[in-house]
Amino acid sequence: MNFDYSDDQKFLKGEARKFLEARCPASVVRGVLNDDAKSYDADLWKAVAEMGWLGAAIPEQFGGLGLGKIELCAIAEELGRVVAPIPFASTVYFMAEAVMLAGTDQHKGFVLPKIASGEWIGCFATSEGPGAVTPSSIKAVVKDGKLTGTKIPVTDGDCANIAVVLANENGKPGLYFVNLGDAGVQRETLKTLDPTRGVAKLTFKDAGAWRLGGEGDGFALMEQVFDRAAVYLAFEQVGGADRSLEMAKAYALERYAFGRVIASYQAIKHKLADMYVKNELARSNAYYGGWALATDAAELPLAASAARVAASDAFWFASKENIQTHGGMGFTWEVDCHLYYRRAKQLGLVAGGAKVWKERLVSQLERRNAA
Amino acid sequence: MDFNDSSDEAAYREKARAWLSANAKKKRSDASEAMESEDNASMKASKAWQAKKAAGGFAQITWPKEWGGPGGTPIQQVIFNQEEANFDVPPNPFQIGLGMCVPTVMTFADDATKQRYVGPALRGEEIWCQLFSEPAGGSDVAAVRTKAVREGDDWIINGQKVWTTGAQFSDFGIVLVRTDPDLPKHKGMTMFWLDMKAPGVEVKPIHQMSGGSSFNEVYFTDVRLKDSQRLGAVNDGWKTALVTLMNERLAVGGSTGTQYGHILELARGVKTEGGTMLKDGGFREKLADWYVQTEGLKFTRFRTMTALSKGQTPGPESSIGKVIAATQMQDLANAAVEMEDQYGILNDEELSPLKAAFQSSLLFAPGLRIAGGTDEILKNIIAERVLGLPGDIRVDKDVAFKDAPTGR
Numbered sequence: 001m002n003f004d005y006s007d008d009q010k011f012l013k014g015e016a017r018k019f020l021e022a023r024c025p026a027s028v029v030r031g032v033l034n035d036d037a038k039s040y041d042a043d044l045w046k047a048v049a050e051m052g053w054l055g056a057a058i059p060e061q062f063g064g065l066g067l068g069k070i071e072l073c074a075i076a077e078e079l080g081r082v083v084a085p086i087p088f089a090s091t092v093y094f095m096a097e098a099v100m101l102a103g104t105d106q107h108k109g110f111v112l113p114k115i116a117s118g119e120w121i122g123c124f125a126t127s128e129g130p131g132a133v134t135p136s137s138i139k140a141v142v143k144d145g146k147l148t149g150t151k152i153p154v155t156d157g158d159c160a161n162i163a164v165v166l167a168n169e170n171g172k173p174g175l176y177f178v179n180l181g182d183a184g185v186q187r188e189t190l191k192t193l194d195p196t197r198g199v200a201k202l203t204f205k206d207a208g209a210w211r212l213g214g215e216g217d218g219f220a221l222m223e224q225v226f227d228r229a230a231v232y233l234a235f236e237q238v239g240g241a242d243r244s245l246e247m248a249k250a251y252a253l254e255r256y257a258f259g260r261v262i263a264s265y266q267a268i269k270h271k272l273a274d275m276y277v278k279n280e281l282a283r284s285n286a287y288y289g290g291w292a293l294a295t296d297a298a299e300l301p302l303a304a305s306a307a308r309v310a311a312s313d314a315f316w317f318a319s320k321e322n323i324q325t326h327g328g329m330g331f332t333w334e335v336d337c338h339l340y341y342r343r344a345k346q347l348g349l350v351a352g353g354a355k356v357w358k359e360r361l362v363s364q365l366e367r368r369n370a371a
Numbered sequence: 372m373d374f375n376d377s378s379d380e381a382a383y384r385e386k387a388r389a390w391l392s393a394n395a396k397k398k399r400s401d402a403s404e405a406m407e408s409e410d411n412a413s414m415k416a417s418k419a420w421q422a423k424k425a426a427g428g429f430a431q432i433t434w435p436k437e438w439g440g441p442g443g444t445p446i447q448q449v450i451f452n453q454e455e456a457n458f459d460v461p462p463n464p465f466q467i468g469l470g471m472c473v474p475t476v477m478t479f480a481d482d483a484t485k486q487r488y489v490g491p492a493l494r495g496e497e498i499w500c501q502l503f504s505e506p507a508g509g510s511d512v513a514a515v516r517t518k519a520v521r522e523g524d525d526w527i528i529n530g531q532k533v534w535t536t537g538a539q540f541s542d543f544g545i546v547l548v549r550t551d552p553d554l555p556k557h558k559g560m561t562m563f564w565l566d567m568k569a570p571g572v573e574v575k576p577i578h579q580m581s582g583g584s585s586f587n588e589v590y591f592t593d594v595r596l597k598d599s600q601r602l603g604a605v606n607d608g609w610k611t612a613l614v615t616l617m618n619e620r621l622a623v624g625g626s627t628g629t630q631y632g633h634i635l636e637l638a639r640g641v642k643t644e645g646g647t648m649l650k651d652g653g654f655r656e657k658l659a660d661w662y663v664q665t666e667g668l669k670f671t672r673f674r675t676m677t678a679l680s681k682g683q684t685p686g687p688e689s690s691i692g693k694v695i696a697a698t699q700m701q702d703l704a705n706a707a708v709e710m711e712d713q714y715g716i717l718n719d720e721e722l723s724p725l726k727a728a729f730q731s732s733l734l735f736a737p738g739l740r741i742a743g744g745t746d747e748i749l750k751n752i753i754a755e756r757v758l759g760l761p762g763d764i765r766v767d768k769d770v771a772f773k774d775a776p777t778g779r
Contacts, residue, residue: 001374001375001376001380001446001673001676001677001679001680002372002373002374002375002377002677002680003372003373003374003670003673003674003676003677004372004674004677004678005372006372070372245758249758249759249760252760253760253761260761260764261761263760263761264760264761264762264763264764266747266750266751266763268760269750269751269754269755269758269760270747270750270751270754272754272758272760273749273750273751273753273754273757273758274750276691276753276757276758277691277694277695277753280667280671280688280691281663281664281667281668281671281691281695282667284666284667284668284669284670284671284673284674285663285666285667285670287372287670287674288666288670290372291372291373291374294372295373305659306662306663306666306667309659309660309663310663310667313663355656357659358655358656358659358660359655359659361659361662361663362655362658362659362662365635365658365662366635366649369632369635369636
């Protein structure tokens, strides 16, 4: 049994932690939070590109480091701990995974090196309004290689160079590359729950579009991309949840009430124990998702669903109870608790919310048990 | 990150499998775990199975050869447990004795005692029980009031223990008693071993709300013990007890009672206006949560096994298993009987789905949330020993035990 990071992966993770503690303190996150004109931290983005992390899971022939998927999971966990304000998920977990999953060699040769080098920021545009994305929710249309329609919200759509867009062609869903510099693309930056992650409304009017994957495969491909992204996101969420518990613990051990530290009251101890239990279950489910992703296992959809459901729940719980443990101070702008509370919700929704994933999980389970 | 055995582990698994195949029958895939069954027939079968395991070198795998074990590693014990779980073997009434009591005897008793008792216990010929809990001390284990008074070379024991698992069929036990009530709670206790058939020992089964009787009250009336039955120094019993508790078996076992797979099948068969309960959105969300918890626990056990495999000692983090499993058992059983609607009131093996297994779980779950550490105590353990938060304030800490505040 070897159900853990390897020694090399642990070393990489340790180095990533040191790097991010130095390069991404809360002041960097706040630099983006407090500046409406800034959608990400460009210095950190550049530094992360120089570390090679953008191409950690991209094969060497396409400009990446070709380390592997578990290595990327380890990096994701560390990015989640510091709520890194960069378009890493959109570019790496969504765009690069979509290209590696469904792209031709030509697509891969064109797009992946630009992602690995940090030259291009990517985004993944599926939602068009309130409610989960379903085959009937897609109104965007491609005709004669031109895309028309609206996508809202698109995370990192305000800063991305290129998008993969879910749209119908001949009444069938497909995924399409769109160059966001195209004259037919209009972008509008929107206000969000988590301003450390930029969001836009993208309006397309006869914008040039190139299909990624087969005609009519768009919805199924989107789900497969979401499965892959869900695993990486789960590691970010586990990182954020662990950090939230650490913050709550540190505060509870220094804050006095009624003559003793609040960490000595069972109401607080049990709250923190509940956080720990959820975090461990989320970590274990995330590891299984990582294993399924790295080995290309048939169980990936079920494993990814479980990883996502557990991690979304754990981060939400830890981030809200971290504020509660901090009392009134936790509700202030100056204390960092809300950075995690905001990110917990952003990460919990960005590849689809809990209800969608629980449904995906149970439908997989039904199929497995019927077989 | 993988689930593969190392080559040593794989070889051991093969060996265990081969031995099990030669000595036991494969379990049927649809068999469900019995929660309470300890009749005489199964006791005979349990003893025979334990003797076979001891002879084959698969009983107490980590015990040294000196004491009849094969001198194996903790991971080998886990591997054997995993493989044994696939076979139809009798219940194991030896766990507490071999996991906790006998190791305490091995640490603290004199050579003659060890030579006499360790072997028969290992072979399942004699069963041991652990007499710690009392009416006035469940979670607060150190609040023992059963007292021992010295009389020459003997000790006279009077008092009562409760929740003693297996006392009704045990031959021997280890008992924690108060020897000096003028000292603070943790400082005036002493541990002894005793013969459960000795004059003055009376065992009364407890009738559980679930119907069964796995636990007992044990009364001591002027029970006479020799000083040579003492385990550890006089008034040093808490230290001995900590050794006992440290030997608690590795929490790597599976869950008990009805599981998400059972309720999924139940839902498939319960009709609604729109189809079956399996299509109910509220039910599907709950089912997803149970699945995620169950898998989370399973993979947490795999992480514990990984630590064992690398020769590390898993810490108290394994406490999370029972908190989740017991709560889920109650929650899932409740959802199942709710799903059956009025019919769920029935608790009849002939009429209720799955031979009334959900009803059994519903009635057994309250006990599981308490036995072996209540939910609240386990959360304290996580908070204090895993997260390093301060212990609770103890108002009885520096007070003579006889002066400590008590209820009735």
